[in-house]
Amino acid sequence: xxxxxxxxxxHYRNPRNVGKIEDADLIGEAGSLACGDSLxxxxxxxxxxxxxxxxxxxxxxSAVASSSILTEMIxxxxxxxxxxxxxxDIADELxxxxxxxxxxxxxxxEALEDALKKYYGDGVEIRFAKESSDKVVCTCFNVTExxxxxxxxxxxxxxxxxxxxxxxxxxxxxxxxxxxxxxxxTYYKKQESETKLTPTQKILKxxxxxxxxxxxxxxxxxxxxxxxxxxGNVVKVKLIGVCSxxxxxxxxxxxxxxxxxxxxxxxxxxxxxxx
Amino acid sequence: MIYLDNNATTxxxxxxxxxxxxxxxxxxxxxxxxxxxxxxxxxxxxIAREQVRDFYGAEDVKEVFFTSCGxxxxxxxxxxxxxxxxxKKHIITTKVEHPCVLNTYKSFExxxxxxxxxxxxxxxxxxxxxxxEKITKNTALVSVMWANNETGVINPVExxxxxxKSKSPxxxxxxxxxxxxxxxxxxxxxxxxxxxxxxxxxxHAPKGVGALYVNKSCRLTPLIxxxxxxxxxxxxxxxxxxxxxxxxxxxxxxxxxxxxxxEIKRLRDKLENGILKNVFNAxxxxxxxxxxxxxxxxxxxxxEGELILLHLSDLGICASSGSACxxxxxxxxxxxxxxxxxxxxxxxSIRFSLSRYTKESDIDFVIEKMPSIxxxxxxxxxxxxxxMKLKNLRR
Numbered sequence: 295x296x297x298x299x300x301x302x303x304x305h306y307r308n309p310r311n312v313g314k315i316e317d318a319d320l321i322g323e324a325g326s327l328a329c330g331d332s333l334x335x336x337x338x339x340x341x342x343x344x345x346x347x348x349x350x351x352x353x354x355x356s357a358v359a360s361s362s363i364l365t366e367m368i369x370x371x372x373x374x375x376x377x378x379x380x381x382x383d384i385a386d387e388l389x390x391x392x393x394x395x396x397x398x399x400x401x402x403x404e405a406l407e408d409a410l411k412k413y414y415g416d417g418v419e420i421r422f423a424k425e426s427s428d429k430v431v432c433t434c435f436n437v438t439e440x441x442x443x444x445x446x447x448x449x450x451x452x453x454x455x456x457x458x459x460x461x462x463x464x465x466x467x468x469x470x471x472x473x474x475x476x477x478x479x480t481y482y483k484k485q486e487s488e489t490k491l492t493p494t495q496k497i498l499k500x501x502x503x504x505x506x507x508x509x510x511x512x513x514x515x516x517x518x519x520x521x522x523x524x525x526g527n528v529v530k531v532k533l534i535g536v537c538s539x540x541x542x543x544x545x546x547x548x549x550x551x552x553x554x555x556x557x558x559x560x561x562x563x564x565x566x567x568x569x
Numbered sequence: 570m571i572y573l574d575n576n577a578t579t580x581x582x583x584x585x586x587x588x589x590x591x592x593x594x595x596x597x598x599x600x601x602x603x604x605x606x607x608x609x610x611x612x613x614x615x616i617a618r619e620q621v622r623d624f625y626g627a628e629d630v631k632e633v634f635f636t637s638c639g640x641x642x643x644x645x646x647x648x649x650x651x652x653x654x655x656x657k658k659h660i661i662t663t664k665v666e667h668p669c670v671l672n673t674y675k676s677f678e679x680x681x682x683x684x685x686x687x688x689x690x691x692x693x694x695x696x697x698x699x700x701x702e703k704i705t706k707n708t709a710l711v712s713v714m715w716a717n718n719e720t721g722v723i724n725p726v727e728x729x730x731x732x733x734k735s736k737s738p739x740x741x742x743x744x745x746x747x748x749x750x751x752x753x754x755x756x757x758x759x760x761x762x763x764x765x766x767x768x769x770x771x772x773h774a775p776k777g778v779g780a781l782y783v784n785k786s787c788r789l790t791p792l793i794x795x796x797x798x799x800x801x802x803x804x805x806x807x808x809x810x811x812x813x814x815x816x817x818x819x820x821x822x823x824x825x826x827x828x829x830x831x832e833i834k835r836l837r838d839k840l841e842n843g844i845l846k847n848v849f850n851a852x853x854x855x856x857x858x859x860x861x862x863x864x865x866x867x868x869x870x871x872x873e874g875e876l877i878l879l880h881l882s883d884l885g886i887c888a889s890s891g892s893a894c895x896x897x898x899x900x901x902x903x904x905x906x907x908x909x910x911x912x913x914x915x916x917x918s919i920r921f922s923l924s925r926y927t928k929e930s931d932i933d934f935v936i937e938k939m940p941s942i943x944x945x946x947x948x949x950x951x952x953x954x955x956x957m958k959l960k961n962l963r964r
Contacts, residue, residue: 306879312949327952330892330901330916331873334951350951352916354875354892358949435899458899465899 298355299389305359310366313348322409324401329435329462331357331398335364335405342372349405356388356395360402363387368406377410379403380448381460396460400445431477432463432470442474446481454478496559497524503558504531508551512537519551527562529555532569543567571931573840574887575771576718576748576864576922581814582773588817589775592810600807601798610809617816624819625765625782626756634781634799635812639747640669641792642766642781645803647673649789650710650741650764651682657709657740660684663695663724664907666714670745671903674712682709691909692856693722697729704736711742715749715765719891719904719920720855721864723753730761741787747771751822752829752861763787769811773924774818778811825925833923834862836932840921841865843936848943849963850956852914854905863923866891866905868914869943870959871952877919880942886935891918913955 298306315336325332331353338346347365351358364384368376381399385391391399428438445451445460454474458464464471491499504521512518517537522530531551533543540546544567552565572580592610600611618630627633636642647670651660662674664686674684685703688696695713704711711733716723726744733742746765749755751772757765763784770776783789783802795804844867845851854866869877874892881888891902892915900906901915910918921935947956 306876307883309949314953327871327916328912330899332951350949350953352871352950352952353873355879357873358876462899 296356296392296395298359298392301363301387301389302356302359302391305362305388306355309349309358309362311346311348311362311369312350314350315346315348318348320409320412322405322407322412324404324408325353326436327352331401333357333361333401333405335361335409337368337409339373342374344368344371344373344376353398353401354395356391357398357401359388360384360391360398361405364402364406373410373413376406377414379406381445382448393456393459396449397462400441400460404441431473432461432465434466434470435462437461437463439477442477443481446478452478491560493524497521499559500524500529500555500563503555504551507558508554511550512546522568527560527564529563529565530568531565533567571886571934573921573923573927573931573935574889575924575927576721576920577889578770578776579773579924580926581770581775582818582821584821585774585814585817589810589814592813596809600809601796610807613809613813613816614807617812617819620816620820621780624750624755624823625767625780626754626758627782628758629785631800632782632785634783634803635807635815636766636779636781636803637777637808638779639667639745639766639768639771640779642747642768642779643667643670643743643745644673645781645789645792646743646764646766646783647710647712648792649802650743650787651677652790653788654709654739654741657707658682659705659708660710660712661687661700661703661708662712663687663689663714665689665693665717665719665722665904666712667718667745667747670712670714687713689722689907692858693717693720693904693908694856694859695724695729697725697732700729701732701736704733704740706737706739708737708740711740712745713742714745714747715755716746716752716861717904718748719902720866720908721748721860721922722856723749723859723861725859726762727760730763734761746782749861751818751825752863754826757782757784769815769818772818772822774815775811778808778815780815828925830862833925833927836927836929837863837865837921837923839929840923840932840935841867843932844939847936847940849960850943850947851939854908854910854914854918864920865922866918866920868905868910869917869919869946870913871950871956872917872943872946874917874919876946876949877917877942880946881919881935881938884934884938884942886938889920889922891920892916913952 315338318336319339320337322335334350336348337344347369349361349365351361381403384399384402428440431439442461451457454471457474464474501521509519517535520532522532547565555563596609598607598610600614618633621633622630660682678684687700713724713729715726730742733740741763743764744762747768750767765782767780769778791802793804798804850870852868854868874890878890891905905915
């Protein structure tokens with residue numbers, strides 16, 4: 295039994311905006327019957343604004359819920375606004391989806407982009423919608439290299455299993471799993487070189503993360519944290535208030551402060567406490 | 570709640586529970602111990618072994634071994650037999666076996682075995698000529714399920730046993746009997762079948778106990794080494810309460826066979842015909858012939874199975890699906906694909922499986938609700954033109 299959120303249950307039971315718009319201005323399609331899920335999205339425009347949207351979906355509960363919530367998310371918005379919507383937004387709006395079902399949210403984004411492609415033409419960056427020239431990696435589910443790349447980028451995917459959960463690629467015969475791993479390797483190598491920071495940039499970034507994300511959390515417990523110095527990858531901090539005398543201080547440093555800095559700034563960061 | 574998923578698991582019979590309880594409370598002795606206190610548990614094992622022997626229709630109680638589940642029975646049979654025939658490196662099985670059996674053979678492929686997977690026809694019947702052709706003197710093991718869990722198709726295992734033994738007397742023939750147990754009569758003593766595995770929780774015993782019939786002439790090595798229990802073939806202190814339970818369940822199931830093959834079959838047919846008649850996009854995946862009496866598999870075209878199950882569940886109806894989405898895998902049922910079920914219906918396939926606890930009112934309720942569920946769900950489908958064509962065709 296899947297652990298669906300209340301919102302997913304509510305949307306598969308009572309899907310909103312079901313049907314076809316006969317005189318739709320834009321139609322987006324994703325998936326296929328053979329692959330086990332497919333979505334048709336109809337959009338009616340009023341100038342640059344989405345006046346109405348409807349959908350028809352063949353798929354499981356979370357596919358119907360993703361489609362239904364997507365129509366609610368786009369109605370009344372301008373096309374420039376809906377261009378920013380990602381699969382992550384769709385899943386978040388539903389209160390989360392089980393990992394194995396994330397591909398349903400990707401199908402939503404794919405259909406939306408397929409519709410937008412018809413409006414913007416070639417001059418716009420389209421992330422999920424397929425181009426005929428794209429290289430197909432997974433032939434079982436017809437998933438392209440570009441789609442896998444974008445899913446990794448938007449959702450921060452780290453493993454082949456996660457890529458399968460989000461895109462279905464590799465979920466049938468499994469022969470493309472090596473190719474997916476190659477894409478992951480290339481992506482993270484590229485990202486690493488992009489994120490090489492100068493010492494000054496690093497100090498600024500660490501300071502910002504501490505100020506905006508770490509400090510407010512510690513303040514809730516009556517403590518706080520101060521950045522003292524950075525030497526290479528070693529970030530030296532001082533704990534203040536109740537944190538300074540807390541016997542779990544080293545746990546807080548490792549499990550909370552260090553893991554956030556690793557995630558947001560550099561995976562090689564080590565946090566040390568100074569007095 | 571209406572429970573129509575009895576091929577997944579069944580409710581424990583109250584009489585079974587009654588037989589088990591003393592061994593979970595005051596009668597806790599180890600049946601191997603020498604004092605009087607161990608007598609009741611040790612007698613309970615004897616009674617259960619006799620009940621399961623009778624259930625199998627086997628000649629001798631020494632041919633009955635207790636295990637923890639159907640998967641263990643299958644693994645014990647397969648690995649035990651292959652270990653005794655190490656010079657032969659060929660296995661024959663079918664494309665529609667249960668995953669616990671299929672995955673065991675897949676692991677042997679990596680160990681240098683050649684495995685042939687025999688095909689089935691569009692109505693799920695095994696291609697026996699193909700099987701016949703594949704048997705050689707080098708075949709260590711042939712393995713065919715007695716009844717299929719998804720479609721209910723019964724394989725003629727008695728006949729297959731004769732074919733196997735006439736072509737290669739030394740080849741071992743294992744039958745996965747998990748889905749046949751309690752649904753059709755078994756009489757292994759009249760056959761040339763070497764081994765049959767069963768699982769208690771499919772016929773109203775609890776989960777956690779199974780059995781394996783091993784013909785006296787068949788040699789095995791144990792899967793679990795240790796003490797003398799189960800005549801040295803399956804070590805570990807006997808699970809007395811559960812073994813007592815499967816014994817009683819076997820006795821009850823055997824006496825319920827006439828009811829199973831008349832009344833349950835009638836209810837199953839009523840459900841099947843009711844749905845096929847009232848729901849325009851329904852098609853029968855199960856064959857009309859050679860089928861266990863409790864199972865039907867129906868495909869609902871252009872609608873996805875998990876969505877159907879969720880809507881059934883909202884009405885308190887429990888069934889299961891061969892759709893990809895329900896299993897967490899991304900591929901639909903290997904059984905229905907082997908039968909070549911069209912993919913318009915593949916993803917929307919629902920299995921209903923009844924038991925002796927199923928009431929006529931349960932069936933009437935499902936027949937009544939199915940059209941309105943399908944009416945709602947077909948409206949969400951993007952394949953409106955195809956559905957319209959289907960509607961006109963069936964009219």
